[in-house]
Structures are given as C-alpha cells and as structure tokens.
Amino acid sequence: KAGVTQTPRYLIKTRGQQVTLSCSPISGHRSVSWYQQTPGQGLQFLFEYFSETQRNKGNFPGRFSGRQFSNSRSEMNVSTLELGDSALYLCASSLEGRLYSEQYFGPGTRLTVT
Amino acid sequence: GQNIDQPTEMTATEGAIVQINCTYQTSGFNGLFWYQQHAGEAPTFLSYNVLDGLEEKGRFSSFLSRSKGYSYLLLKELQMKDSASYLCAVRPNTGFQKLVFGTGTRLLVSP
Numbered sequence: 001k002a003g004v005t006q007t008p009r010y011l012i013k014t015r016g017q018q019v020t021l022s023c024s025p026i027s028g029h030r031s032v033s034w035y036q037q038t039p040g041q042g043l044q045f046l047f048e049y050f051s052e053t054q055r056n057k058g059n060f061p062g063r064f065s066g067r068q069f070s071n072s073r074s075e076m077n078v079s080t081l082e083l084g085d086s087a088l089y090l091c092a093s094s095l096e097g098r099l100y101s102e103q104y105f106g107p108g109t110r111l112t113v114t
Numbered sequence: 115g116q117n118i119d120q121p122t123e124m125t126a127t128e129g130a131i132v133q134i135n136c137t138y139q140t141s142g143f144n145g146l147f148w149y150q151q152h153a154g155e156a157p158t159f160l161s162y163n164v165l166d167g168l169e170e171k172g173r174f175s176s177f178l179s180r181s182k183g184y185s186y187l188l189l190k191e192l193q194m195k196d197s198a199s200y201l202c203a204v205r206p207n208t209g210f211q212k213l214v215f216g217t218g219t220r221l222l223v224s225p
Binding site: 004031035042048092096102103108 | 157215
C-alpha cells in the first residue's frame with residue numbers, strides 16, 4: 001500500500017505571495033492532519049480534516065487554510081507569505097474509527113520564503 | 115493546554131541502552147505516542163501508550179505513568195542507525211487525531 005504523498009517536495013516563494021500544498025493520504029484513510037515543523041518550535045498542529053470537514057484547528061493565523069476533497073486528498077493554502085512561514089509542512093493520515101490510531105506522515109514540503 | 119518536555123540532546127554508544135524521558139502536563143489525555151525522525155525525513159511511528167505500564171516492541175519499549183505525567187522510551191542494543199530525533203507526543207482528549215509534540219530529543223549513537 002502506498003504511503004502518504006505530498007507535492008511539491010520543495011518550494012521557494014517570495015514574501016507576500018501565496019502557496020498551495022497538496023497531500024494524498026494512504027488509501028482508506030479519511031483523516032488528514034497538517035503540521036508545521038521548524039527548528040525552534042518543533043512540530044505544531046495546523047488543522048485536521050475528516051470527510052471534507054475541518055474538525056480541529058491549531059493556533060495559526062487565518063492566512064493558513066485548508067480543505068479536503070471527497071477522495072480524502074487535502075490541500076493547505078498559505079496567503080500573504082511571511083519570512084517566518086519558512087518551514088517543513090507535514091501531512092499525516094490516519095484510519096478513522098480507532099481512537100488510538102497512529103498517524104502516518106508524508107515526506108513533507110520544504111517551503112522557503114525569501 | 116499541553117506542555118511537553120524532553121531533553122534536547124543525548125549521546126550513547128553502540129550496543130548500549132538509552133532512556134529518553136518525556137514529561138507532560140495536559141488537561142485531558144487520550145494517549146502518548148513516540149515517533150522517530152531521521153534528519154530530512156518524515157516522522158515514523160514507534161509506539162503508543164494509553165494505560166500505565168510498559169509496552170515492548172523488539173528493541174524499543176515505552177513506559178507511561180499517567181498520574182505522574184511521565185513517559186520514557188527505552189532503546190536497547192543501540193545501533194548507529196538509531197541516531198535520530200525522538201518525538202514525544204500527546205493526544206488531547208478533545209482533539210480527534212490531533213497530536214501535540216514535544217520539541218524532540220536528538221540522539222547521537224557513536225561507535
């Protein structure tokens with residue numbers, strides 16, 4: 001079974017631009033979560049989607065948004081990019097219906113804002 | 115909210131045993147997870163604990179004490195490939211699949 005895939009793997013953007021990142025979960029996984037990883041803050045939760053609905057959101061500004069499609073694929077969007085948005089963005093999927101299910105992470109998208 | 119603490123860095127020798135501690139403060143709790151992350155790679159799941167006690171998986175074991183807000187990851191028979199960051203994460207009881215991560219412990223295994 002294929003793992004979580006994320007595209008693109010690397011991205012360089014300029015301050016003020018916007019960016020869209022994509023995530024395809026493991027087949028059969030309906031929950032998709034997004035995390036931001038930086039050297040100083042570690043992994044921080046952005047949001048979680050299930051059945052095309054956002055059901056949990058972290059403490060990030062409204063510039064960060066996402067959505068999920070009927071096939072469980074998810075996208076996240078960051079508008080008006082700031083230098084501090086430079087980070088590794090990780091997507092994780094999990095099998096719903098099991099309270100203690102683990103999350104499987106994709107390889108991430110490395111975003112650099114200049 | 116949640117507050118999770120782990121040591122920043124540890125060193126150990128090949129073949130030895132190392133214990134990585136994690137303490138947490140949380141208003142609600144639905145399990146504690148350990149992930150391994152090699153440099154430049156995605157985190158991979160190692161273990162989770164829901165109830166107090168020890169869970170063993172080959173060379174890796176994880177322990178949980180909910181009353182003390184304490185967990186540890188025990189790595190036995192260390193190998194060079196175990197050099198990585200080890201992330202402790204708590205699943206709050208209001209967060210569905212959300213995980214709250216500590217900043218991670220970087221383990222360096224030397225020959």
